[in-house]
Amino acid sequence: MVALWPATLPRIQYVFPDAMPVKWTEKMEQRRADIKQSFLHAWHGYKKYAMGQDELRPVSNTYINKFGGWGATLIDSLTTLHIMGLDAEFNEALSHLPRDFHTKEERLSVFETTIRHLAGLISAYELSGHRHKALLRKAEALGQALLPAFDNAAGYPSHFWDQSRSLPFDDKTLFAEVGTVQLEGEEFFMLSHHTGDTRYATKAQTITEALDRMGYEHGLNIPGLYPTHMSTAAGGRFLDSTCTLGAMGDSAYEYFLKQYILTEGMIPQYAKMYIESIDNVKRHMLYQLPNTPLLFLPPLDTETMQPGEEMDHLACFAPGMLAIGAQLLDRPDDLVVAEGLLETCVYMYRSSSTGLGPETWRVPYNVEPYNRITYAKDRSKSREWWNDSNATVPVGTSRNMYRRPVTPYQLEGPLPDIRGKPRYLGLDPVDRSYMLRPETLESIFILYRITGDPKYREYGWEIYQSIEKWCKTPSGYAAIRDVELDAYANGTTATNNWIDKMESFLLAETFKYLYLLFSPPDVISLDEYVFNTEAHPFARRSIDWVRLIFPGQSKEE
Ligand code: DMJ
Numbered sequence: 166m167v168a169l170w171p172a173t174l175p176r177i178q179y180v181f182p183d184a185m186p187v188k189w190t191e192k193m194e195q196r197r198a199d200i201k202q203s204f205l206h207a208w209h210g211y212k213k214y215a216m217g218q219d220e221l222r223p224v225s226n227t228y229i230n231k232f233g234g235w236g237a238t239l240i241d242s243l244t245t246l247h248i249m250g251l252d253a254e255f256n257e258a259l260s261h262l263p264r265d266f267h268t269k270e271e272r273l274s275v276f277e278t279t280i281r282h283l284a285g286l287i288s289a290y291e292l293s294g295h296r297h298k299a300l301l302r303k304a305e306a307l308g309q310a311l312l313p314a315f316d317n318a319a320g321y322p323s324h325f326w327d328q329s330r331s332l333p334f335d336d337k338t339l340f341a342e343v344g345t346v347q348l349e350g351e352e353f354f355m356l357s358h359h360t361g362d363t364r365y366a367t368k369a370q371t372i373t374e375a376l377d378r379m380g381y382e383h384g385l386n387i388p389g390l391y392p393t394h395m396s397t398a399a400g401g402r403f404l405d406s407t408c409t410l411g412a413m414g415d416s417a418y419e420y421f422l423k424q425y426i427l428t429e430g431m432i433p434q435y436a437k438m439y440i441e442s443i444d445n446v447k448r449h450m451l452y453q454l455p456n457t458p459l460l461f462l463p464p465l466d467t468e469t470m471q472p473g474e475e476m477d478h479l480a481c482f483a484p485g486m487l488a489i490g491a492q493l494l495d496r497p498d499d500l501v502v503a504e505g506l507l508e509t510c511v512y513m514y515r516s517s518s519t520g521l522g523p524e525t526w527r528v529p530y531n532v533e534p535y536n537r538i539t540y541a542k543d544r545s546k547s548r549e550w551w552n553d554s555n556a557t558v559p560v561g562t563s564r565n566m567y568r569r570p571v572t573p574y575q576l577e578g579p580l581p582d583i584r585g586k587p588r589y590l591g592l593d594p595v596d597r598s599y600m601l602r603p604e605t606l607e608s609i610f611i612l613y614r615i616t617g618d619p620k621y622r623e624y625g626w627e628i629y630q631s632i633e634k635w636c637k638t639p640s641g642y643a644a645i646r647d648v649e650l651d652a653y654a655n656g657t658t659a660t661n662n663w664i665d666k667m668e669s670f671l672l673a674e675t676f677k678y679l680y681l682l683f684s685p686p687d688v689i690s691l692d693e694y695v696f697n698t699e700a701h702p703f704a705r706r707s708i709d710w711v712r713l714i715f716p717g718q719s720k721e722e
Contacts, residue, residue, distance in 0.1 A: 173707075174430050177492045177691040179617035189692065196626060197683040201249050203642075204676040207667065208246070208254060210640030211238050217261045219604040222585065223641030224665040232281065233273050233328075234327060235263040241669035243289035243300075244701050248689060256295070262303055266310040267329065272325035272334050275314045276342035279322070280416075280699040281669060283307050287359065288701035308356045308365055308399060319401030320371050336398050340391045342415020343372055343401075354427065354713065355703060363716040366471055370714050373424070375401055377438060378675045386467040387449065389442035391417065408550055409464035410446065411477035416698040418442050419486045426493065426695045426709040427703060436494060447502065449534035454589060458544050458684045460505035460535060461528045475595050477525045481510035481604035482698075485611035489691065492615060500615070505540065507612055508550060510605040511624050515551060515580075516588050517648040521535030522605055523594035530591050549620070551583050580623050585656075601636060601667065603674035603700065610678040623680045630677075637660050640666045676698035681713045684687055 207221075215221040215228035219237040221228055231237075239258055246255040283304055290300035314326040317333065321343045325334035353365035379385045383390060384403030393413040410418060421439035428435065450472070462480050464473035464650040472693040484507035491500035514522040533539075606625055613621035635650070636642040643663035650662055677700050681689055694702035 167457070174426065174493055175495070175497075177489055178614045178686055180619055181686045193622070193683045196629075199679060200629060200676060200679045200683065201251075202203070203637075204245060204249060204672060204680070205251070206637070207641045207672055207676070208242060208251075210638075211242075211667075211672075212257075214640060217263070220669060221641050221667050222665045223638045223643045223667045224663050226417060226614055226640050227450070231270075233266065233268040233270055235266060235268070236261060236281060237281055238667075238669040238672060240285040241660050241673035241699065243285050244292055245672055245680070247289060247292045248677060248702075249680060255289075259297060259299065262299065266303075266307045268328050271327045271329075272327055275311060275322040275324070275326050276339075276345060278307070278311065279352060280345065280697060280701075281673065283311070284697040284699055284701040285673065286659065287352055287355045288697070289357075290359070291704055292702070304352075304356060305362075307359050308353070308360075312368070312537075315368050315463060317389070317397040318399035319397045320368070320375065321395060321397045321401055323397060336396060338395050338397050339413045340393050340395055340403075341415050341417050343393070343395055344376065345420050352697065354424075354425055355555065357713055358708060366714045373434065373438075373636055377434060389438070389445045390449065390465065390467050391442075392467065406466050406468035407473070408450070408452075408467050409473070409480070410462055410483050411464060411480040414439075414464075415479050415482060418446075419482060419698055420457050422486060422490050422493075423695050423697070426489075426705060428714070429515055429705060431708060431710045432714065435632075439490060440494065440496075443487070443496075446507065447498075447535060451502065452532035453505070453535050453543070454529055454532050454592070455539075456543055456547065457507045457589065458505050458540075459484065459511060459552055459589070459592075460502060460540075461532055462506060463528045472528070474528060475525045476509070476528055478510070478513075478522055478600075478602050478604055481522075482607055483506070484510070484608035487592075488611055488615045495704065501537075501540070501544075502535070502615075503608070503612065505544075507605070507608045510608065512550065512592075514605065514628055514631070515583055515624075516586070517594070518584060519598040519599070519635045519648045519650050520584075520627055520629075521645065521648045522602075522650050524596035524598050524600060524602075526594050527591060529589060551581055558660055580620070580627065594648060597649055598644060598664065599636075599648050600644045601632070601642060601665075601671040601675055603670055603678055606675055606678040606682070607700065610682045611691065613682055622682060623640075625679055629679050635662065638663060642671055643667060648692050670699060 210223060211221040214226045217236045217239060218228035219230040219232045219234060220228060221238065239261055246258060270482050286300050286304040290297060314323045314330050321338050323333035324338040324342060327334060353369040357366035371432055386406060390408040392403040392405045392408055396402055396404055401615060408414060421435050421442060423433035450462055450465045461476050462483060463476050484503040487499040487503035490496060508523065513526055514520055606628060609621045609625045632642065635645055644666045645662045646664055647662055689702050693705060695705055696702050
């Protein structure tokens with residue numbers, strides 16, 4: 166691991182007790198070991214049937230290329246291999262890195278290539294102590310291959326890029342993709358930092374400046390609530406009015422905050438943009454199911470002010486983001502909201518017959534706009550939503566904010582099962598597939614590290630067991646068609662619920678967050694690292710970010 170340094174921003178993680186009871190520690194270590202074996206199962210299947218290709222197809226034992234054919238899973242797995250201490254596998258993976266980054270694909274996703282490949286390479290370079298220069302050389306080659314995709318009037322990354330003709334697929338892109346390359350701007354910042362070539366950081370900052378200047382004339386109806394579709398033509402205006410923290414919007418908000426962390430608070434602009442967005446998200450987009458702790462974050466049409474009817478799994482990254490922002494920017498209510506949103510995401514897992522969460526679900530018709538005071542009252546009178554009156558699980562813990570002592574070893578045995586119970590009225594899955602997505606586990610990991618509440622480990626463990634039960638194939642892990650398997654008549658089995666698909670984020674994110682959830686809290690501490698949206702950690706460090714991002718200017722100028 167790279168050398169650590171004292172952060173100047175407020176502490177993020179909970180102060181965990183130095184020693185835990187041996188029995189409890191052993192149990193957590195066993196879980197961590199099991200998760201590592203699961204990751205290895207997927208890695209070995211990929212290695213056997215798909216090494217160097219983008220994705221294993223875990224049912225047919227074939228492969229598919231859809232990210233340039235450069236070995237998306239291989240590159241996306243590097244950081245997890247390293248964190249899990251799988252040195253032989255890590256070194257073997259290095260010998261299979263692509264020779265170059267040329268592709269004949271007409272629709273190369275600039276966003277996916279940046280978050281998976283570019284971030285994967287730079288983060289692996291850092292984690293392995295800067296020893297493997299090939300990782301940095303590859304990252305630079307990839308960075309150079311991607312730069313022309315920003316050559317449009319707006320300076321935004323194209324959505325799809327035709328590399329061989331050096332042409333965009335069309336003149337449209339997505340807010341999540343525009344906003345996210347800022348951190349890949351982190352990658353781009355990091356690339357500039359490691360190579361000394363400031364072009365990457367400048368590209369990223371140009372986008373931040375453009376977003377920061379956006380107003381009504383660009384199609385922005387409410388400050389900080391950016392719609393999803395954007396034009397890459399001059400002016401770079403929005404093409405629709407729907408704002409979401411789910412698909413097509415998600416990681417841009419995440420990156421406002423993470424850029425602030427990466428640059429160690431030296432550039433207040435990022436925090437300002439984050440706060441503006443989150444304040445308006447809470448004001449206009451957040452709902453509570455009355456008398457429950459469940460919160461919802463559906464999309465909003467910022468023109469008609471009509472909320473969407475569904476919430477998607479992708480939005481379940483938001484609790485983790487809000488919790489980190491709460492700690493760093495002294496926003497205690499954001500932690501309350503984070504916990505409430507995560508309860509909803511977890512509820513969708515725990516209430517399904519497979520224990521896995523659907524891709525999308527309906528927001529109940531009787532939700533009410535979030536109100537801090539009503540919500541606090543409802544929370545104080547309701548016990549944990551899954552805790553029956555006769556349940557015996559003591560989950561009394563603390564929130565880091567208030568620094569009460571935590572007693573994780575009191576949590577013995579499984580959480581009460583709620584599967585037999587009817588769901589809250591109207592809270593039903595819509596798209597019932599589970600795509601092996603990480604967002605809920607990501608937030609569970611972050612909330613655990615921030616609150617120290619042991620229930621989060623139990624939530625994570627249940628999800629892991631469900632993945633093992635329903636998704637494991639002889640060569641890897643498959644996405645599944647229906648999290649409500651019982652809905653199938655005629656004895657449908659786990660096997661014919663499988664989809665022949667194993668996205669690289671299973672190895673990059675899902676298993677990594679699970680593994681870290683059961684690791685000691687100083688393993689990739691949130692006070693030392695910031696994750697990109699694909700769970701590749703970058704070491705926080707004290708460098709002259711201002712000079713890097715605004716070349717030619719110094720702090721004094
Ligand atoms: C990942 O590639 C990243 O987490 C991205 O930000 C959103 N979608 C997938 C996982 O669901």
